[in-house]
Amino acid sequence: xxxxxxxxxxxxxxxxxxxxxxxxxxxxxxxxxxxxxxxxxxxxxxxxxxxxxxxxxxxxxxxxxxxxxxxxxxxxxxxxxxxxxxxxxxxxxxxxxxxxxxxxxxxxxxxxxxxxxxxxxxxxxxxxxxxxxxxxxxxxxxxxxxxxxxxxxxxxxxxxxxxxxxxxxxxxxxxxxxxxxxxxxxxxxxxxxxxxxxxxxxxxxxxxxxxxxxxxxxxxxxxxxxxxxxxxxxxxxxxxxxxxxxxxxxxxxxxxxxxxxxxxxxxxxxxxxxxxxxxxxxxxxxxxxxxxxxxxxxxxxxxxxxxxxxxxxxxxxxxxxxxxxxxxxxxxxxxxxxxxxxxxxxxxxxxxxxxxxxxxxxxxxxxxxxxxxxxxxxxxxxxxxxxxxxxxxxxxxxxxxxxxxxxxxxxxxxxxxx
Amino acid sequence: xxxxxxxxxxxxxxxxxxxxxxxxxxxxxxxxxxxxxxxxxxxxxxxxxxxxxxxxxxxxxxxxxxxxxxxxxxxxxxxxxxxxxxxxxxxxxxxxxxxxxxxxxxxxxxxxxxxxxxxxxxxxxxxxxxxxxxxxxxxxxxxxxxxxxxxxxxxxxxxxxxxxxxxxxxxxxxxxxxxxxxxxxxxxxxxxxxxxxxxxxxxxxxxxxxxxxxxxxxxxxxxxxxxxxxxxxxxxxxxxxxxxxxxxxxxxxxxxxxxxxxxxxxxxxxxxxxxxxxxxxxxxxxxxxxxx
Numbered sequence: 001x002x003x004x005x006x007x008x009x010x011x012x013x014x015x016x017x018x019x020x021x022x023x024x025x026x027x028x029x030x031x032x033x034x035x036x037x038x039x040x041x042x043x044x045x046x047x048x049x050x051x052x053x054x055x056x057x058x059x060x061x062x063x064x065x066x067x068x069x070x071x072x073x074x075x076x077x078x079x080x081x082x083x084x085x086x087x088x089x090x091x092x093x094x095x096x097x098x099x100x101x102x103x104x105x106x107x108x109x110x111x112x113x114x115x116x117x118x119x120x121x122x123x124x125x126x127x128x129x130x131x132x133x134x135x136x137x138x139x140x141x142x143x144x145x146x147x148x149x150x151x152x153x154x155x156x157x158x159x160x161x162x163x164x165x166x167x168x169x170x171x172x173x174x175x176x177x178x179x180x181x182x183x184x185x186x187x188x189x190x191x192x193x194x195x196x197x198x199x200x201x202x203x204x205x206x207x208x209x210x211x212x213x214x215x216x217x218x219x220x221x222x223x224x225x226x227x228x229x230x231x232x233x234x235x236x237x238x239x240x241x242x243x244x245x246x247x248x249x250x251x252x253x254x255x256x257x258x259x260x261x262x263x264x265x266x267x268x269x270x271x272x273x274x275x276x277x278x279x280x281x282x283x284x285x286x287x288x289x290x291x292x293x294x295x296x297x298x299x300x301x302x303x304x305x306x307x308x309x310x311x312x313x314x315x316x317x318x319x320x321x322x323x324x325x326x327x328x329x330x331x332x333x334x335x336x337x338x339x340x341x342x343x344x345x346x347x348x349x350x351x352x353x354x355x356x357x358x359x360x361x362x363x364x365x366x367x368x369x370x371x372x373x374x375x376x377x378x379x380x381x382x383x384x385x386x387x388x389x390x391x392x393x394x395x396x397x398x399x400x401x402x403x404x405x406x407x408x409x410x411x412x413x414x415x416x417x418x
Numbered sequence: 419x420x421x422x423x424x425x426x427x428x429x430x431x432x433x434x435x436x437x438x439x440x441x442x443x444x445x446x447x448x449x450x451x452x453x454x455x456x457x458x459x460x461x462x463x464x465x466x467x468x469x470x471x472x473x474x475x476x477x478x479x480x481x482x483x484x485x486x487x488x489x490x491x492x493x494x495x496x497x498x499x500x501x502x503x504x505x506x507x508x509x510x511x512x513x514x515x516x517x518x519x520x521x522x523x524x525x526x527x528x529x530x531x532x533x534x535x536x537x538x539x540x541x542x543x544x545x546x547x548x549x550x551x552x553x554x555x556x557x558x559x560x561x562x563x564x565x566x567x568x569x570x571x572x573x574x575x576x577x578x579x580x581x582x583x584x585x586x587x588x589x590x591x592x593x594x595x596x597x598x599x600x601x602x603x604x605x606x607x608x609x610x611x612x613x614x615x616x617x618x619x620x621x622x623x624x625x626x627x628x629x630x631x632x633x634x635x636x637x638x639x640x641x642x643x644x645x646x647x648x649x650x651x652x653x654x655x656x657x658x659x660x661x662x663x664x665x666x667x668x669x670x671x672x673x674x675x676x677x678x679x680x681x682x683x684x685x686x687x688x689x690x691x692x693x694x695x696x697x698x699x700x701x702x703x704x705x706x707x708x709x710x
Contacts, residue, residue: 047534053633056534186680213680219630219639220434222560223674223682226426229555246536246631254541254557254629256548273631275538309535385538 038081039074039335041066041322042100044093044121045111045136047086050216050242054113054267054314058135059084060307061315062110065322068302075107075329087117094120101128107335108133110321113314115139115189122151126417131337133325135317138265139192143364144412150337152344152365154321156286158189158196159407162264164371164395165284166200169262172282174235175201179209181233181259183224183248185241186213193239193264199411209233214240221248225255238263238281242270249274268312268374271389276382279389282375287316287353290391291372295353310386316353324350355394358402364414368402370394424675426554431671432664433560435647436567439663440622441640442647443574443656444615450591450654451604451611452506457517458497459644460637461524462616466490466623467632468528471539479542483624490620491613498612503605521637528634536633545628563625570618575656577614587611591654592704646686650693652703661701665689 043062045055066082074080083104087093093112100106101124109125112118113136125132126148134142134153143157156164169175180201184190194211201207209231212224228236236259240248245266252261253274261281268288271279289300289310299319303311311319327350328343329335344365349357358369374389382388396404445459469486470479477485497520505513547558578584590597590604597604622640630636643666651662666686673682693701 048635052635053535212674212677215680215683217639217642217683220437222430222434222557223427223671224679226423226430227675230420230423243536243631243633247629250540250629250631254546254559256555256557269535270631273536273538273633275540278538278540309533 038079039076039329040081040083040100040104040106041325042097042104042106042109043082043084043111043318044087044096044100044109044117045318046088046113046117048088050244051113052242053269053273054136054242054312055086055111057269057312057315058111058113058318061303061311061317061319062322064303064306065319065326069322069326075326075335076333080326087112087114087121090114090116090120093117094124097121097124097132098128101125101130106130107329108325108337108340110325111135111318112137114187115142115192116187118142118151119146119188122146122148126150129337131325131340133321135321136314137189139189140196140407140412141188141192143366143407144414147364147414147416149416149418150341152341152360152367154317154324154367156369156371157366157407157412158193158264159412160366160371160405161266161284162193162196162200163405165262165264165282165373166204167395168282168373168375168392169235170204172260174260174262176205178206178234179231180206180235180237181209181228181231182211182237182239183221184211184213184239185244186215187241189241189265190214190239196407197237197239197264214244216241216244218244219247221251222255225251225257228259229255229257233259235259236261236281239265241265242267243273245270246273249278249280252280253278266374267314269314271376272312272385276385276388277379279376282373285313285372285374286369287313288372288374288389288391290387290389291354293353293355295351299353320350320352355398356402361403361406363409364407364412366406368406370396370402371405422553424672427671427675428668429554430556431668431675433564433667434671435664435667436564436571437622437626438640438643438647438666439571439660440567440618440625441644442651442659442663443571444618445644446648446651446653446659447587447611447615448502449648451587452502452608453510454502454505454513455510455517456615457514457641458520458524459517459616459619460639460641461521461528462490462494462619462637463623463626463640464528464634464637465493465524466620467539467627467630467636468532468537468623469620470624470627471532471537471632474539474542479545479628483621486624487617487621490623491617493620494612494616495609497616498609502612503608506608521641525634525637532634534634536631539627539632541628559628566621566625570621571660574614574618578656583607583610643686646690648700650690650700652697652700654704655700655702658700658702 045058047055066080085096108131110133115137118134118137132151136155138158140158184194263283266283328340344360345362347359349359352358352369354370361368373392376389448456466486470482473482473485541559545559548555549558647662647666651658669685669689670682673685
């Protein structure tokens with residue numbers, strides 16, 4: 001240590017600023033040679049950051065799906081080659097989508113969890129007339145004012161989540177004349193979900209005792225928990241995302257609060273991470289590993305065999321989207337996006353590992369399918385670290401059309417830009 | 419909002435700041451003495467949390483509380499002996515790249531060993547529950563946590579202020595050449611400082627594992643606010659860092675308390691900006707010749 005050390009306070013500050021920039025960088029993908037005997041599929045999803053843990057389930061699932069598709073003869077007899085990248089943030093997601101389409105000539109892009117990144121990928125996809133299937137972005141805006149001709153949604157929209165779990169809340173008398181306290185993730189997904197949940201409350205005669213926006217990098221919820229205790233709500237509504245949900249659940253139990261908890265957005269992995277005794281409340285999911293259908297059982301068995309843990313709902317999204325694409329390409333004998341889109345818009349039915357087949361709604365490209373509300377089991381009824389909840393029957397019920405839980409054309413207007 | 423709730427939010431915010439302190443003190447020490455901006459500091463916090471998961475099934479939380487920080491501190495010594503020491507006299511940008519790389523290697527290693535999904539860990543049964551201080555009901559675990567953190571901070575202060583070891587370290591911060599001229603080699607002191615600073619980060623990992631989500635990137639979540647604390651507090655100042663940590667916690671907590679939660683993260687950067695405008699060396703930053 002001597003005077004040669006040139007480190008100044010100024011450089012320390014530059015470092016702090018540079019940190020934020022550097023965290024957006026990632027290793028470039030390796031360029032592979034173009035060959036015509038493979039079909040390339042692009043997979044983009046956040047693998048780092050607060051959504052990273054969920055993205056990893058998507059990656060595991062699409063690997064499994066492609067492995068199964070290739071074992072069954074691929075797409076039109078051609079082997080499927082998967083290009084996977086960490087989407088990181090909306091800007092990087094857009095750049096990577098562009099590169100996958102223009103340089104790697106992917107047949108379609110599958111994936112994503114962040115609603116903000118979905119939008120930038122969809123813009124690139126539409127500009128390049130390439131199919132993008134969103135497997136994890138929930139915001140209604142993506143199916144409404146931001147809807148795009150080349151974007152389809154396997155993931156349910158926020159309205160479907162709210163109406164699914166809303167039925168449980170209505171049944172339990174937690175809506176009419178009751179006051180809710182909501183915590184909302186402060187980005188596109190959360191804002192959208194808050195709007196949808198406010199619409200639900202107004203329609204059903206409840207009101208909000210408080211609603212706080214939570215920065216996505218927040219890890220400590222103690223300040224919010226003190227406010228919630230003071231407000232004494234009838235229901236604490238969680239519109240958070242990713243690791244936020246786990247942090248909230250652990251600290252909610254820590255502070256010994258006992259108000260009923262429910263959420264409008266949820267992922268099973270976050271409940272598993274919160275663990276027995278900390279996981280409480282009723283939450284909506286697109287799919288869960290305890291579904292008693294032959295398709296789901298086979299998927300859970302194959303996934304568990306490969307990865308030594310059961311798949312969660314995000315895994316279902318990426319798995320089923322890839323299977324839908326493979327089935328469509330094989331049936332159409334074409335991997336051209338416009339033809340696939342026409343096929344989807346005509347209402348082609350797909351097996352979704354549930355009791356009823358589903359289809360994409362032509363008006364907003366949302367997959368119409370059954371959903372479920374799961375409720376945390378009391379600690380003494382839990383047998384293992386995975387099976388920590390019980391499930392409602394499929395929503396909507398067998399006698400209702402699948403569209404009843406989705407937003408109506410008036411609630412969420414989609415006009416595809418021509 | 420009632421005055422009662424505001425008081426609660428102020429107390430809670432101060433408590434929240436104490437967690438940053440465990441990370442920031444080590445960061446500040448290693449930077450002050452070695453001139454190394456340790457971007458891998460957050461990774462050691464994450465390693466501490468993961469070690470808690472590994473150790474507690476065998477030795478319980480108490481065992482993890484003792485063993486995990488020691489193991490992390492040993493990691494620190496190894497890293498200091500093999501890597502840091504090569505960079506004390508070189509261009510600081512090199513050590514920055516080194517620790518940035520180290521942070522990525524550590525995070526990916528955790529991902530490879532433990533998987534990307536977050537893992538579950540709860541507060542040990544004996545430390546659950548609430549305590550009531552007047553009408554202020556608070557988590558018992560956090561009160562315990564506060565006690566441990568305060569003990570660590572005071573212990574570190576005594577070590578730095580009241581022992582001959584501390585005198586050499588403080589002299590080394592101010593003028594390493596003079597210390598060498600007096601015939602004292604700073605090398606072993608650096609190893610101990612790295613062990614202490616990195617061990618504290620490991621301890622923070624153990625203490626926060628029961629209440630925060632445990633996932634490979636958890637270190638990134640804590641490193642940026644810790645840097646903000648170090649910058650606000652000022653280099654070389656023990657109490658500056660302490661005050662800055664409390665201030666950062668307070669500002670965040672009160673912003674949530676008064677209904678501006680969306681701006682709670684932005685507020686700490688604004689605080690940093692304001693402090694630097696009026697006090698470019700941070701609150702209590704000393705004038706250290708080699709950093710000017």
